Amino acid sequence: MFEALGNRLTGVFDKLRRRGALTDADVQEALREVRVALLEADVALPVVKDLVTRVRERAVGQEVIRSVSPAQQVIKIVNDALVEALGGGEGDDGKRGLDLNAPSPIPILMVGLQGSGKTTTSGKIALRLRTRERKKVLLASLDVHRPAAQLQLQTLADQAEVTGLPIIAGQTPRQIAERAMDVGRRELYDIVILDTAGRLAIDEALMAEVADVKAFVKPHETLLVVDAMTGQDAVNTAKAFQEKVGVTGIVMTRVDGDARGGAALSMRAVTGAPIKLLGAGEKLDALEDFHPDRIANRILGMGDIVSLVERAAETIDQAEAEKLAKKMQKGSFDLEDYASQIKQIGKMGSLSGILGMLPGVGKIKSQIENANLDQTVLKRQAAIIGSMTPKERRNPDLLKASRKRRIAAGSGTTVQDVNRLLKQFDEMSAMMKRMNKLGQKGLMRGGLAALMPQGRRPF
Numbered sequence: 001m002f003e004a005l006g007n008r009l010t011g012v013f014d015k016l017r018r019r020g021a022l023t024d025a026d027v028q029e030a031l032r033e034v035r036v037a038l039l040e041a042d043v044a045l046p047v048v049k050d051l052v053t054r055v056r057e058r059a060v061g062q063e064v065i066r067s068v069s070p071a072q073q074v075i076k077i078v079n080d081a082l083v084e085a086l087g088g089g090e091g092d093d094g095k096r097g098l099d100l101n102a103p104s105p106i107p108i109l110m111v112g113l114q115g116s117g118k119t120t121t122s123g124k125i126a127l128r129l130r131t132r133e134r135k136k137v138l139l140a141s142l143d144v145h146r147p148a149a150q151l152q153l154q155t156l157a158d159q160a161e162v163t164g165l166p167i168i169a170g171q172t173p174r175q176i177a178e179r180a181m182d183v184g185r186r187e188l189y190d191i192v193i194l195d196t197a198g199r200l201a202i203d204e205a206l207m208a209e210v211a212d213v214k215a216f217v218k219p220h221e222t223l224l225v226v227d228a229m230t231g232q233d234a235v236n237t238a239k240a241f242q243e244k245v246g247v248t249g250i251v252m253t254r255v256d257g258d259a260r261g262g263a264a265l266s267m268r269a270v271t272g273a274p275i276k277l278l279g280a281g282e283k284l285d286a287l288e289d290f291h292p293d294r295i296a297n298r299i300l301g302m303g304d305i306v307s308l309v310e311r312a313a314e315t316i317d318q319a320e321a322e323k324l325a326k327k328m329q330k331g332s333f334d335l336e337d338y339a340s341q342i343k344q345i346g347k348m349g350s351l352s353g354i355l356g357m358l359p360g361v362g363k364i365k366s367q368i369e370n371a372n373l374d375q376t377v378l379k380r381q382a383a384i385i386g387s388m389t390p391k392e393r394r395n396p397d398l399l400k401a402s403r404k405r406r407i408a409a410g411s412g413t414t415v416q417d418v419n420r421l422l423k424q425f426d427e428m429s430a431m432m433k434r435m436n437k438l439g440q441k442g443l444m445r446g447g448l449a450a451l452m453p454q455g456r457r458p459f
Contacts, residue, residue: 002261006299008037009078013300016071027059027074034078042231042262047085047269054081079296087268087275088292097276097289098125099248100133102220105184105192109217111210111245112225113237114198117253119149121225121279122195123156124287130162135190140165140180142173142213143197153195159284163189173197177213194219202237207244214245221248223276226263228252234263235270242271249276252290256280264295333429335393339385342378381421383411396422 012033019026031052038048058077100106108125112118122139129135139157141164143149150167157164165180177194184192196213199206214222224247226234234252241247250267255278267275275290385393387410392398399407404418411417 002041002264002295002299005037005041005261008040009034009300012037013071013075016074019071022070022074024060028056030074031056031059038262038265041265044232044235044262044266044270047266050269051081051085051265054084075300079300082265082296082299083292085265085269086292086295087290088296098129098221098223100129100135100191100220105138105181105189106221107181107184107217107219108191108193108221108223109210109214109219110193110195110223110225111241111247112198113202114200116198116225116227116237117279118198118225119143119153119195120156120282120284121223121251121253121277121287122153122193123160124279124284125223125277126157126162126191126193127160127284128287129191130160136188137162137191137193138165138180138184138187138189139163139193139195140176141167141195142176143195144171144173144176145197149195149197156284173209173213174216177217181217202240210245222246223249223251224273225251225253226267228255228261228263229257231263232266235266238267238271238273242273247271247273249274251275251277251279253279256286261299335385335388335396335425336390338425338428339382339393342382342385380411380413380417384408384413384418384421387411396425 012030016022016026016030034055035048035052038051039045043051055077058080059074098108110118110122110125119141126137126139129137137160139153139160139162141150141153154164154167165176165183168176168179171179173196180192180194183189194213194217196210197206222245224238224241226237228234230237238247238250250271250273252264252267252275255264264275267273278288278290280286280288384407387407388399392403392407399418399422401415404415408415408418
């Protein structure tokens with residue numbers, strides 16, 4: 001999501017940087033391109049007009065013209081306007097994610113159209129609350145129209161290792177909600193997540209059913225789940241639910257797909273409800289808090305190092321990482337350690353997703369995705385190492401021609417692939433030995449050039 005918009009805006013700002021000093025005409029031309037980029041990204045027209053007006057008011061005039069770095073000043077102004085459009089900026093209390101400041105059991109009502117990912121999101125939230133917040137969670141399906149939905153939620157409850165409310169045929173959604181809250185109180189649950197039924201489109205029956213359950217349960221959070229891929233339809237859905245039922249927050253799903261991002265930029269302004277969570281994949285742990293400032297940074301190609309560090313802290317085994325760091329310092333890094341690194345990277349998600357959080361990578365991201373690194377390089381290397389014996393992994397010097405042929409056959413790769421992996425591993429090992437030899441002071445004196453092999457040092 002936001003990739004096309006980010007690329008367009010990066011192109012606009014690159015032009016400004018090349019000009020150095022800016023005139024009012026330069027800024028106006030850039031704003032016209034920003035306006036077109038936002039419209040192409042499917043941002044609602046009133047939101048585009050408001051955002052461009054705010055940027056123009058701040059950018060046009062002596063403040064930018066006399067700035068030490070005019071282009072950077074314009075980028076900052078656009079960044080601030082994007083943060084405000086996404087729900088941050090002045091008046092933002094800084095709180096992200098779910099509001100759990102209420103007496104137990106806290107009811108969370110999940111609403112949305114059929115196919116938006118509502119049931120899967122309920123499972124994701126349950127897992128998140130159990131693992132991150134250490135909460136005791138009860139999941140209950142109120143979808144009496146599709147028995148498969150109730151079975152799906154029970155399966156998700158099992159996967160998330162939380163309790164699913166037993167299914168009793170013939171009960172109405174309100175009766176199920178009443179039973180869920182009763183169980184929550186008697187068995188001391190912290191959170192009760194109520195997954196309501198969806199429809200293919202908004203209709204009176206859907207709204208009446210949701211309103212009835214909400215009036216009875218009085219949920220602390222009413223979360224609307226919308227599919228980012230549906231663009232402005234997602235915004236219209238959110239507006240209808242906000243007007244007829246009332247929601248406290250929005251969860252956007254499928255943000256890892258080919259969405260243009262306009263829905264996220266329009267959502268807060270059109271509905272008044274904040275986006276609280278983002279679903280970025282099918283896996284149960286693929287859920288993250290929505291941070292307006294970080295999203296704005298990603299759009300403008302500034303990366304999102306904070307989110308990357310947070311994801312690493314959640315997924316990387318600290319003991320394993322410390323053990324590996326010690327081996328690197330001693331220069332005793334082997335192929336088993338390399339395989340462990342590949343596994344740790346895999347836990348953090350797709351390579352393109354990780355690289356998208358790094359500043360300045362947006363321009364080469366398409367090339368990375370075209371190379372299909374996630375599906376080829378890492379998996380192929382893991383398969384090659386997995387086809388080696390423990391002795392070979394610990395001592396790669398044993399790998400001569402016959403062994404390489406056996407490993408290639410066992411991993412479904414070629415001898416050239418095996419050689420490529422070994423060459424990459426040798427270069428990494430050589431760099432680690434140089435790091436160990438130089439020590440901290442040597443590294444500080446020589447910088448990155450000290451680690452480069454002879455003949456490859458930057459000039």
